[in-house]
Amino acid sequence: MLHSLAGRAETPLQARLLALLRDTGPLSRAQLADRLEVSRTTVAAEVARLGELGLAEETGPAASRGGRRSTMVDLDASIRFAGINVGATGLSVAVTDGRLGVLAHRAVPCDIKQGPEAVLAIALRTARQLMTEADVDRLVGVGIGVPGPVDFHRGLPVSPPIMPGWDGYPVRDAVSRELGCPVVLDNDVNVMAVGEQHAGVARTAHNFLYVKIGTGIGCGIVIDGELYRGADGCAGDIGHIRVDDFGPTCACGNTGCLEAFAGGAALARDATAAAQAGRSEILASLLTDKGVLTAADVGTAVSQGDPHAVQLIRDSGRRIGQVLASLVSFFNPDLIVIGGGVTALGHSLLAEIRGVTYRRSLPLATGSLPIVLTELGDHAGVVGAARLISGVVYAADQGRIP
Numbered sequence: 568m569l570h571s572l573a574g575r576a577e578t579p580l581q582a583r584l585l586a587l588l589r590d591t592g593p594l595s596r597a598q599l600a601d602r603l604e605v606s607r608t609t610v611a612a613e614v615a616r617l618g619e620l621g622l623a624e625e626t627g628p629a630a631s632r633g634g635r636r637s638t639m640v641d642l643d644a645s646i647r648f649a650g651i652n653v654g655a656t657g658l659s660v661a662v663t664d665g666r667l668g669v670l671a672h673r674a675v676p677c678d679i680k681q682g683p684e685a686v687l688a689i690a691l692r693t694a695r696q697l698m699t700e701a702d703v704d705r706l707v708g709v710g711i712g713v714p715g716p717v718d719f720h721r722g723l724p725v726s727p728p729i730m731p732g733w734d735g736y737p738v739r740d741a742v743s744r745e746l747g748c749p750v751v752l753d754n755d756v757n758v759m760a761v762g763e764q765h766a767g768v769a770r771t772a773h774n775f776l777y778v779k780i781g782t783g784i785g786c787g788i789v790i791d792g793e794l795y796r797g798a799d800g801c802a803g804d805i806g807h808i809r810v811d812d813f814g815p816t817c818a819c820g821n822t823g824c825l826e827a828f829a830g831g832a833a834l835a836r837d838a839t840a841a842a843q844a845g846r847s848e849i850l851a852s853l854l855t856d857k858g859v860l861t862a863a864d865v866g867t868a869v870s871q872g873d874p875h876a877v878q879l880i881r882d883s884g885r886r887i888g889q890v891l892a893s894l895v896s897f898f899n900p901d902l903i904v905i906g907g908g909v910t911a912l913g914h915s916l917l918a919e920i921r922g923v924t925y926r927r928s929l930p931l932a933t934g935s936l937p938i939v940l941t942e943l944g945d946h947a948g949v950v951g952a953a954r955l956i957s958g959v960v961y962a963a964d965q966g967r968i969p
Contacts, residue, residue, distance in 0.1 A: 585961035595629035595637035652712040652948025655782035660693040661949035671697040682732035710952030712758035722752045728818040760787025762951025767942040772902040779907035829883040831862035847875040866912040888923025895928040906941035
């Protein structure tokens with residue numbers, strides 16, 4: 568169960584009212600009554616109760632439409648959420664207002680392999696720094712995304728392949744104790760999908776896929792506007808779809824997974840091998856200067872016209888496109904959003920993914936299917952994490968995972 572909160576929605580109508588204010592902005596009592604299909608008297612009573620709970624407030628008279636002017640209602644100005652999105656090589660933290668507008672944001676490098684205590688200490692320190700910068704005394708709730716499978720009801724990672732030491736660690740409860748507010752934990756690609764749906768290119772999409780290409784590869788699935796997690800919470804783990812029976816060994820222990828061919832770690836591995844074998848002078852020079860190569864260095868080599876680096880990008884995009892083509896045929900989405908750190912490699916990767924996906928899918932499924940880069944970048948995860956916890960705080964049933 569989530570920790571209790573002094574002020575939260577008590578009825579389904581209150582929950583709907585708060586979500587409406589979050590997603591559309593201030594509305595008059597009359598507008599709320601129309602959209603919620605209840606009487607103005609009912610709205611007035613619910614707003615008064617939400618005011619007592621510190622969740623909504625009246626902000627003055629609405630513009631006159633003739634006759635008696637209605638009263639404007641908005642979320643309480645003091646509501647503050649935090650979103651924390653942890654990746655394999657860094658984390659992002661943001662403090663938002665009640666409508667999820669970002670008030671302060673910071674990205675910090677860290678290694679997920681340091682373990683939960685060290686990584687969460689960095690996240691908490693960053694969150695407190697941002698609270699000070701944004702003049703925030705307390706948080707109403709915190710959302711967290713981590714790069715691995717999650718038991719949502721217990722708030723802990725479950726056998727995450729790239730997160731040694733995190734299996735079964737009570738992330739939700741540990742952070743809740745430290746910050747004194749409700750916390751919800753989810754997979755990082757799910758929170759990115761929710762963030763893109765709330766404030767990015769997927770705002771009007773009802774059935775879409777958010778594909779994160781970073782150190783690992785994952786997919787957030789939204790069906791009829793709702794995040795789909797599957798029976799056990801691990802839907803969308805496309806990085807571990809086998810694409811070659813005799814491929815390299817993956818972090819999950821199997822061989823030939825998509826992630827082992829096309830993830831950021833795989834690109835760094837193949838770039839290092841090319842540099843050491845003398846197949847790329849540019850990558851070899853970068854390796855000599857830095858001592859280690861990353862996926863970003865492949866992008867640097869591409870920008871300098873290195874043909875081997877270009878081929879690495881094309882091979883990665885081809886593998887991802889093959890898997891996406893299968894997903895398109897199965898799911899028939901109306902949009903695919905590509906995000907994650909590897910997207911910094913630019914449009915050469917996106918072009919290859921698009922080309923393979925379109926060629927290998929049925930024309931009916933791709934005739935009007937956009938495949939686009941995220942609009943939110945680093946903000947997708949933190950906004951999505953804040954959106955998830957807002958759904959809990961604004962819901963009448965606080966134990967519900969939205």
